[in-house]
Amino acid sequence: MKQVFVKGPITPDFIATSIAKHQSKYEIGAHNIFLGQVRADEVRNRKVAAIDFTCYEKMANEVLHDIREKAFRTFDLTCLHIYHSIGEIKVGEVCFFVFVSAKHSKDVYEATEYLVNAVKKKAPIFGKELFEDETHQWKVNKTW
Amino acid sequence: MATIRYFGIVAEVTQRNEEYIEIENMNVSEVWNLLYAKYDLSTLNARVALNQRLVDLNSSITVNNNDELALLPPFAGG
Known part of the structure; x- marks a missing residue:
């Protein structure tokens, strides 16, 4: 099982290092990256300050394994990486990083869209939206 | 004993x-x-997973001791 969950925000350094690691893979001609960032949503005059992510890790790892396998079966990919934050992530910080590499651009675009949607829909990840006034509400993805 | 999470x-x-x-x-x-x-x-819009697989709330699948049943609220990843 590949390690998906990262404690804390996904930093620009982490993303840059991930890109650098692929420079020795000469069969790759196209990379595509999706970054999910915590947004300062406003709900009845309360502004989101952070999201506290938790997950059912045992199930999430299995679901993500299946999602990854399906992506490899469906698209002609060289490699793909999925990272998701756990813990409190402040607005403006990155909590979700999908990185797809292939010979050609068409595959990376289509695979990225599939992966982002599948993770949102199928992975048991939960988000507590923490407001600036210290109240909270639970985030619900539109695909639920 | 079954584990409920x-x-x-x-x-x-x-x-x-x-x-x-x-x-x-x-x-x-x-x-x-x-x-x-x-x-x-x-008031909760929950789903159930039996041994890490989603199952219907009305499922007649038997739950055994040593099984893990999880009550999952709406997903919010991404």
């Missing part, structure tokens, strides 16, 4: 992350109804 808003309502219950001849639907009544889960 709670996540997100469900854990907030049950005030625990997990518990162990003795199961005898119960299916998923019966265990769900037991927990639903115990914690008043009526």
Whole structure:
């Protein structure tokens, strides 16, 4: 099982290092990256300050394994990486990083869209939206 | 004993992350109804996973001791 969950925000350094690691893979001609960032949503005059992510890790790892396998079966990919934050992530910080590499651009675009949607829909990840006034509400993805 | 795990808003309502219950001849639907009544889960839009696989709330699949049943609120990844 590949390690998906990262404690804390996904930093620009982490993303840059991930890109650098692929420079020795000469069969790759196209990379595509999706970054999910915590947004300062406003709900009845309360502004989101952070999201506290938790997950059912045992199930999430299995679901993500299946999602990854399906992506490899469906698209002609060289490699793909999925990272998701756990813990409190402040607005403006990155909590979700999908990185797809292939010979050609068409595959990376289509695979990225599939992966982002599948993770949102199928992975048991939960988000507590923490407001600036210290109240909270639970985030619900539109695909639920 | 079967392990029951709670996540997100469900854990907030049950005030625990997990518990162990003795199961005898119960299916998923019966265990769900037991927990639903115990914690008043009526306001929660929860789903059930048996051994890390989503199953229908009304499922007649048997829950055995050593199984893990999880009550999952709406997903929010991404």
